[in-house]
Amino acid sequence: MSFKTFTSFLVAGVIAASAAHAQAPALQSQNDAEKARITALVAEAAKEGSLTYWDTVLQPATKNALLPAFIDHYGLPKTFKIEFSEIAPSNMITRLEQEAKAGRATVDVAAIASPIWVAAQARAGALMKYESPEYKNYSMVAEAGLVENGFYAFNGAYVFVPMWDPDKVKVAGDSWKDVLSVLQEGRVSVGNGAASDATIMTYIGLKTAMGKDYVEALAAKKPVFIPKSETIASRVVTGEDMMAFMGMPTRAYQLNQKGANLKYVLPKEGVTLLPQNFFIMANATHPASSKLWFDFILSEKGQKIIVEKEAMISGRNGFTSPIPDYAPAINKLHLVHIDWNKMTPDDLQAARREWMAIFKQ
Amino acid sequence: MDGYFQTVITTSLSDQDVWTRRIERWVPGLAIALGVFLAVIPVAATLLRSLTLDGTDGLTLIHYTKLFTDPRAQLAARNTLIIGTSVTLGSALLGFLLAWIVSRTEIPGRRAFELLNLVPFFTSPYVGAMAWQYLTAPNSGLLVYLARNWLGLDLSFLRINSIGGVIWVLVLFYTPFIYLFVIGPMRNLNGALEDAARVHGLGFIDTMRRITIPLLAPALLSGAIVVFVTSAGLFDVPVILATPYAIPTIPALIFESIGYPSDFGRAAALGTMMMLVIVGLILVQKYIIGNRRFETVSGKGYSPRPAKLGPLSHLTCLAIEIFYIGFGAILPLIAVLLVALSPIWKGWFDPNRATLENFRYVLEEFDMTQHAILNSTFLSVLGATLIVALGFLQAYRLQSRQGWLAKTLQPILSMPNGIPGIIFGLGILILLIRTPLYGTYWIILIAYVAHYFPFAMRSIGALLMSLSPELEQSARSCGATWWQTLRMVVIPLSRPGLIATWLMLFIILVRELGSTILLYGQGTETISVAMLLLSEQNFLYVAALAIVQVALLSLAFALLSRNSKSLFQ
Numbered sequence: 001m002s003f004k005t006f007t008s009f010l011v012a013g014v015i016a017a018s019a020a021h022a023q024a025p026a027l028q029s030q031n032d033a034e035k036a037r038i039t040a041l042v043a044e045a046a047k048e049g050s051l052t053y054w055d056t057v058l059q060p061a062t063k064n065a066l067l068p069a070f071i072d073h074y075g076l077p078k079t080f081k082i083e084f085s086e087i088a089p090s091n092m093i094t095r096l097e098q099e100a101k102a103g104r105a106t107v108d109v110a111a112i113a114s115p116i117w118v119a120a121q122a123r124a125g126a127l128m129k130y131e132s133p134e135y136k137n138y139s140m141v142a143e144a145g146l147v148e149n150g151f152y153a154f155n156g157a158y159v160f161v162p163m164w165d166p167d168k169v170k171v172a173g174d175s176w177k178d179v180l181s182v183l184q185e186g187r188v189s190v191g192n193g194a195a196s197d198a199t200i201m202t203y204i205g206l207k208t209a210m211g212k213d214y215v216e217a218l219a220a221k222k223p224v225f226i227p228k229s230e231t232i233a234s235r236v237v238t239g240e241d242m243m244a245f246m247g248m249p250t251r252a253y254q255l256n257q258k259g260a261n262l263k264y265v266l267p268k269e270g271v272t273l274l275p276q277n278f279f280i281m282a283n284a285t286h287p288a289s290s291k292l293w294f295d296f297i298l299s300e301k302g303q304k305i306i307v308e309k310e311a312m313i314s315g316r317n318g319f320t321s322p323i324p325d326y327a328p329a330i331n332k333l334h335l336v337h338i339d340w341n342k343m344t345p346d347d348l349q350a351a352r353r354e355w356m357a358i359f360k361q
Numbered sequence: 362m363d364g365y366f367q368t369v370i371t372t373s374l375s376d377q378d379v380w381t382r383r384i385e386r387w388v389p390g391l392a393i394a395l396g397v398f399l400a401v402i403p404v405a406a407t408l409l410r411s412l413t414l415d416g417t418d419g420l421t422l423i424h425y426t427k428l429f430t431d432p433r434a435q436l437a438a439r440n441t442l443i444i445g446t447s448v449t450l451g452s453a454l455l456g457f458l459l460a461w462i463v464s465r466t467e468i469p470g471r472r473a474f475e476l477l478n479l480v481p482f483f484t485s486p487y488v489g490a491m492a493w494q495y496l497t498a499p500n501s502g503l504l505v506y507l508a509r510n511w512l513g514l515d516l517s518f519l520r521i522n523s524i525g526g527v528i529w530v531l532v533l534f535y536t537p538f539i540y541l542f543v544i545g546p547m548r549n550l551n552g553a554l555e556d557a558a559r560v561h562g563l564g565f566i567d568t569m570r571r572i573t574i575p576l577l578a579p580a581l582l583s584g585a586i587v588v589f590v591t592s593a594g595l596f597d598v599p600v601i602l603a604t605p606y607a608i609p610t611i612p613a614l615i616f617e618s619i620g621y622p623s624d625f626g627r628a629a630a631l632g633t634m635m636m637l638v639i640v641g642l643i644l645v646q647k648y649i650i651g652n653r654r655f656e657t658v659s660g661k662g663y664s665p666r667p668a669k670l671g672p673l674s675h676l677t678c679l680a681i682e683i684f685y686i687g688f689g690a691i692l693p694l695i696a697v698l699l700v701a702l703s704p705i706w707k708g709w710f711d712p713n714r715a716t717l718e719n720f721r722y723v724l725e726e727f728d729m730t731q732h733a734i735l736n737s738t739f740l741s742v743l744g745a746t747l748i749v750a751l752g753f754l755q756a757y758r759l760q761s762r763q764g765w766l767a768k769t770l771q772p773i774l775s776m777p778n779g780i781p782g783i784i785f786g787l788g789i790l791i792l793l794i795r796t797p798l799y800g801t802y803w804i805i806l807i808a809y810v811a812h813y814f815p816f817a818m819r820s821i822g823a824l825l826m827s828l829s830p831e832l833e834q835s836a837r838s839c840g841a842t843w844w845q846t847l848r849m850v851v852i853p854l855s856r857p858g859l860i861a862t863w864l865m866l867f868i869i870l871v872r873e874l875g876s877t878i879l880l881y882g883q884g885t886e887t888i889s890v891a892m893l894l895l896s897e898q899n900f901l902y903v904a905a906l907a908i909v910q911v912a913l914l915s916l917a918f919a920l921l922s923r924n925s926k927s928l929f930q
Contacts, residue, residue, distance in 0.1 A: 052883055059898050060727060083883040086897050090620040091878055094787070097623075098879075102794040106882055117621050187500070192604065195617045224522075224605040230899055238501035238708035258705040259714075345622035356433075361607045 024075035025301075026292075034133065042074050044288035050081040051289035055111040056089045057158070057250070057276055062309040069305060070296050082293075089197065093117060096281065100126035105283035108290040111155050111276045114197045115146070115340035116348055118277040122151040128280040130291055134298035141315035141330070145339045146275045154275035155297045156312025157330070160191065160202045161271055163247025163264040165236055176210050176267045179243070183221045187242040189235060190218070192227040193355040198274050200352050202246055205272025205336040212358075218245065219359045236262060253311035253326040266328070270336040276312065385843035392754035396774045396818070399811040403788040404636065404776045411629035424630035437609035444527055444610065445593030451532035452588050453581060456539025457574075459685060462678045464547045467667045474682050476918055479864075481689035482537035483914040484697075485872045485892065487597035488907040489534050491900060492693035494601060495700060497521040501708035503696060522606045527599055531592045533689040538591075541865045542584030542820055545857035546577055546827050552666050565668070579823035582646045587778070587816055590639050594781045596875070611635070615781055625787065632784040639779035640772045647768070650826075694911065701904035719905035723895070730906065732884065733891040734913070737871050740802060740887060744809040745866035749859060751810065752817025757851070759818075760825045775815040782875015785812050790879050800882030808876040813869060817862050824858035825851075868914070 024042070027035050045051075053063070063084040071080050089112055099105055100121070112118065121127050135142070135149045147153045162179040164171060171182055191199030207215055223245060226232045233251035235241040237260045252262035278297060280290045296302045303314045304322060311326035313333070321327045355361070412420045428434045462468060463475050481489070496504045497519045508514040520526060554576065558568045574581070596612035604613045611631055618628035670678065699710040701719050723730050755774065759767045777785065789808045790799075798804040828851065836846040852859070874889040881890050888910060895902040 056897075064726075085883075086894055088893070088897060090616070090623075093621045094619060094623065094879060095790075098787075098790055098794055104794060104799065106800050114621055189605075194604075194613075195620045197621055225607065226605050227600065228897070230897070234706065234900065235501075238498070238706060240498050240501040240708070255705060260705055260707075349622055359607070 024073070026074045026296075038074070038292075041288045041292050042076060045074070045080070045286070045292050046077050048286040048289045049077075049079065050083060051108045051284075051286040051293055052083040052106060053109045053293065054085045054087050054092055054107050055155075055276070056087060056092060056113065057156070057312070058084075058111070058306070058310060059086055060084060062306060065305050065309055066297070066302065069301060070293065073296055073299075073301060074292055076292075080289075089114060090195065096121075096126070100124070100282070103283060105281045105285055107281055108284040108286045109278070109280050109293055111278040113158070113201075113274040113276045115201075115275060115277055116343050116345060117197070118152050118279060119148065119341055120345065121279075122148060126282055127151050128282045128284060128287070128290070130280055130294060132291070132295050132298065134295050137316050138298065140317050141275070144335075144337070145341045146273070146315065147277070148341070152277045152279040153294075153298055154315050155278040156303075156306050156310060157273045157275045157315060158248055158250055158312055159266070159271045159273060159333075160198065160246035160248060161264050161266055163233065163236060163244040163249075163252055163262055164242065165239070165261055166263045167261055168239060169242050171263075171265060174265050174268050176206070176214065176269055179245070179265065179267070180214070180217055180221075182243070183218075183245075184242050185220075186222045186224070188221055188223045189226045189232050189241045189244050189246070190223045190359075191232070191246045192225040192361075193352060193359065194225070194361050196227060197348065199246060200348060200355060201274055201338075201340075202272045203355050204351050205270070205338060208338065209267075209270040209336045215358055223359070225359070225361055233260075233262060249326050250311040253323065266333060268334060270334045272338065273313070273330075273333070273335050275315065275340075381842045381844060389754045389758035392751050393758055393770065393774075396751065396755050396814055397770065399814065400774050400777050402792065403780060403785055403811060404773075406788040406792065407629045407632050407636070407780055407784055410625055411633045414626060424626040427627065428630055428634075433609055434614060437611050437614050440524055440603075440608060441593050441611040443524060444531065444599075445589045447528045448531040448535055448592040449585050449589040451528065452535040452539050452592075453585050455532065455536045455681075455685060456584065457543055457577075457581065458681055459536065460540050460544040460547050461573075462682060464544055465668050466670055466675070466678050468670075468675055468678045468682070470682075474686070476915070476922060477686045477690060478540055478682075479537050479918065480686070480694075480911065480915060481534050482541075482865075482868050483911045483918075484534070484690075484693065484907060485597070485889065485910075486531065486534045486595060487601070487892070487896075488697060488903065489693055490530050490598040490601040491903070492696040493521055493526070493530050495696045495706070496692060497526075503699075503709070504692075506709060522602055524603065524608060526602045527610075530598050530602065531595070533685075533693075534598075535588045535592050536685065536689065538588050538865065539581070539584040541861040542580045542587070542823070543577055545824060545861045546580045547573075548857055549827060549854070550576060556666070576827075579650055579826045580820075582649060583819040583823040586639065586642050586646060586775075586819065589642060590635070590778050593638075594635060594779075596781075596783075612781060615783060619783060619787070628784055628787075632780050635781060636776050636779035639775055643772045643775050647771075694908070697904045697907050700901055701908050703901065706901060719899075719901045720909070723902050723905045723909065727891070727895065727902070729886050729891045729894065730909075733886045733888050734909075736802070736885055737888040740805055740809065741867045741870035744806055744813075744870045745863050747806075747810050748814050748817045748866050749821070749863050751814050752862070753821050753855075753859065755814070755818045756822035756825055757847075760822060774818060777812050778815045780812070782812065782873065783879065786876030786879040789876065800885070802885050805877055805880050805885060805887075808880055809870055809873065812876060813866060816866060816869070820862045820865070821855065821858060824855050824862075828854055864918075871910075871914070 026038050030038065063082060067082050071078060092110060092112055093114070096107060096110060099107070129150050131150055132153070135153065138147055138153055141147055141154065142149055169182055171178055191202065193199045193203060203215065224241065226235065229248040229251050232244045232247055233255055236244050236247070237255055247264055249264050252264055256262055278294070280294055284290045297306070298316070300316065303316050303319055306312055307314055307327045308322050311323060313327050313330050314321065315330055319329065321329050411424055412422070414421050414423060459478050463471055463478065496502050497516065498521065499505065499517050505516045508516045550573065555568055555572050558572045563571065594612055596616055599610040599613055600616070603610060615628045615631050618624045618631070700706050702715045703710060704714055704716050704718060759771055786808060789804065789811070793799055793804050798807070832850050832854065833846055836850045841849065872889055874893060877887050877890055878893065881887065892903050892906055895906060
């Protein structure tokens with residue numbers, strides 16, 4: 001190879017590399033310090049080559065949509081991989097607790113709707129402290145006590161609300177009371193409060209909004225206790241249940257795309273927001289990739305993909321939902337205010353015992 | 362047999378060296394020692410956890426006192442006892458009948474039935490329970506719909522969401538356990554004993570009651586213990602059919618205890634009680650078997666003759682087979698297949714909307730499936746082989762030494778079976794999380810071997826009880842070494858039982874989830890883990906993967922049995 005050819009290749013390489021960096025959207029309209037920080041993280045993440053991400057709600061198809069956008073956003077190598085699992089909450093908690101105790105981490109980043117547990121992990125030093133620049137875009141939910149800056153945010157939130165097939169049931173009105181009046185005994189489902197945190201959190205919100213009498217009236221309808229949101233929605237589609245009292249709009253969105261006809265209501269007295277808390281493990285073995293992933297998921301671009309694919313509610317300030325019918329803007333919701341940071345695991349257990357007594361489960 | 366002993370004599374004269382004797386003494390002993398090690402550590406860890414309270418020093422009985430004063434736990438114990446006992450009796454009856462029909466009658470299609478009887482075993486009980494829910498759910502079941510709209514019948518009395526429903530599904534899916542335990546010894550049964558009974562005037566039923574069943578008692582009892590423990594400890598079926606209707610069971614309580622906030626002490630106390638139940642059952646088994654002899658395979662060349670059946674009996678046998686395969690395999694598989702071919706399940710199959718999309722997703726888009734199939738195959742083949750080898754050596758040693766030590770060791774070695782999978786997995790996780798084994802195949806393999814070697818030990822032990830000691834003694838008196846005796850006499854005669862045990866373990870390990878879910882790492886996921894992760898997304902995907910799993914296992918077993926007259930002969 002002649003000197004001239006070599007020089008041409010070198011110049012072309014430098015231009016290509018510069019262009020790639022210049023084109024990386026994450027670097028656009030950033031100040032120099034932030035550009036330098038991101039560039040260093042990208043270089044480190046490229047060396048790491050992958051990260052492991054566990055989530056209790058997001059589906060593999062959503063990860064498949066997020067990954068190329070993530071690579072493109074930071075100009076990472078196309079070979080960058082995300083080892084992803086959608087896993088049940090109890091299994092995730094057991095694994096992460098045991099790994100944290102042993103000072104190990106096979107999981108870098110995780111998300112779970114269990115704010116009391118996540119807050120306890122942050123206090124115990126199991127979560128990485130990371131001052132993401134994206135926190136400033138989540139000031140509204142931070143004020144509501146739903147995230148703790150420096151430790152955890154949420155990648156989306158969901159609610160459990162009444163869901164039905166309008167061809168089989170007519171619900172007039174938008175009150176919790178309107179829903180109760182059409183329930184048939186034994187043909188309504190609720191979550192499995194004996195084993196699900198999200199169900200108990202919803203119960204706490206429902207009791208706050210409507211009082212214990214309302215919950216007792218619901219229990220008198222002899223509901224069935226279904227553990228998975230997918231099964232809850234599917235039972236309404238087949239007609240096995242006339243109503244899912246704790247249905248997840250995400251499931252209505254996904255099943256309606258396949259030909260179901262599910263409708264839900266956000267009752268005017270208020271709903272309980274279940275934040276899918278999102279954090280990096282303290283001993284993460286891919287720290288640079290984890291930080292970039294954390295920032296990306298919270299970015300406008302990441303939130304848009306998650307909301308479009310999962311119909312989750314974004315906590316980002318001023319976010320415009322691409323599917324407002326299923327995932328309304330957070331400021332359009334009437335939320336029952338519960339300060340999860342002030343609740344302890346014992347409070348959660350006490351609420352669970354109360355649920356078990358009311359529902360005779 | 363002459364050829365055998367000629368070979369034994371010729372080779373044994375040159376092979377008797379000091380190493381052979383050392384191996385003879387140490388190998389089975391080491392297998393026992395390894396078994397004790399593998400049993401004691403998780404058992405002790407579970408016991409200790411049940412006696413301690415987080416954040417406090419010292420031992421406490423608080424988890425037990427709470428359980429004994431909790432009416433829900435008492436109800437769960439009662440339900441679990443009813444389920445375990447009924448499933449054991451139902452599976453024992455059906456499994457015994459099926460093994461007898463396949464091995465001792467000449468009904469048409471015996472060879473096909475031998476494989477078809479195993480098909481329910483290839484399906485996970487979770488999928489089986491979902492299939493029966495789709496078939497008989499009171500407001501949306503396929504059979505309920507068909508009966509109502511085509512026949513004008515009301516099938517609401519079926520009540521699949523009840524203890525009866527759980528028992529029905531578990532009997533269908535646990536019958537192959539007894540079938541596999543019994544079919545080998547039944548094929549080896551000395552027909553002269555039954556002939557003698559008939560010559561002395563006993564009828565068919567009396568011969569069965571006084572000769573056949575008692576001779577198969579060790580295998581039947583071993584199988585019954587396995588069925589009781591696994592069905593009583595199984596979480597998948599009650600969680601679909603009973604838990605939603607506020608019918609508590611012990612496995613459901615264990616699942617609740619490991620949720621957040623977790624109460625591992627309570628879960629361990631429940632696990633310890635399950636272990637005590639298994640020890641009790643083994644002592645009962647010992648009492649029933651006592652010091653009686655069960656040799657059905659001796660040096661004399663008898664083999665069981667096919668039963669002479671009239672046309673009505675033939676028809677009855679055929680009806681039993683059709684009943685079992687129909688309800689245990691065909692109907693649930695049709696339900697699962699229809700669900701898997703639907704873009705969305707609305708309670709009825711719409712052929713105009715049939716699609717292979719769920720199969721495409723599972724096999725192509727869900728990148729875990731392919732390596733999960735490979736991982737499961739690797740772990741199950743290696744695991745089943747190691748467990749059978751270990752179980753064989755242990756059973757052989759315990760069989761040949763009937764002293765107090767052997768009698769004490771047998772219940773201890775059986776205890777890991779009593780620990781529910783999730784508790785066992787947690788014990789292994791805590792024990793090995795700081796080692797390089799964590800996140801690798803090997804931690805899963807260790808859990809499999811430690812949890813399931815008692816299955817093999819009991820199953821093979823029952824088999825060895827049926828071999829007359831005169832066979833081994835003859836070989837040894839002709840100068841055969843220990844290894845030669847094993848290789849040329851004991852192992853060939855035990856082959857049907859060893860194959861049955863291996864197959865049973867292979868399937869158990871393919872379906873294993875309790876331990877695996879806490880031990881798998883990225884890249885070491887198994888089919889059960891993939892199914893669980895798919896179930897978090899959509900049951901239609903699980904249905905597609907279940908069909909793939911049944912197809913692969915049926916194909917493998919069909920190929921395996923193609924070159925032999927019978928898989929168990």
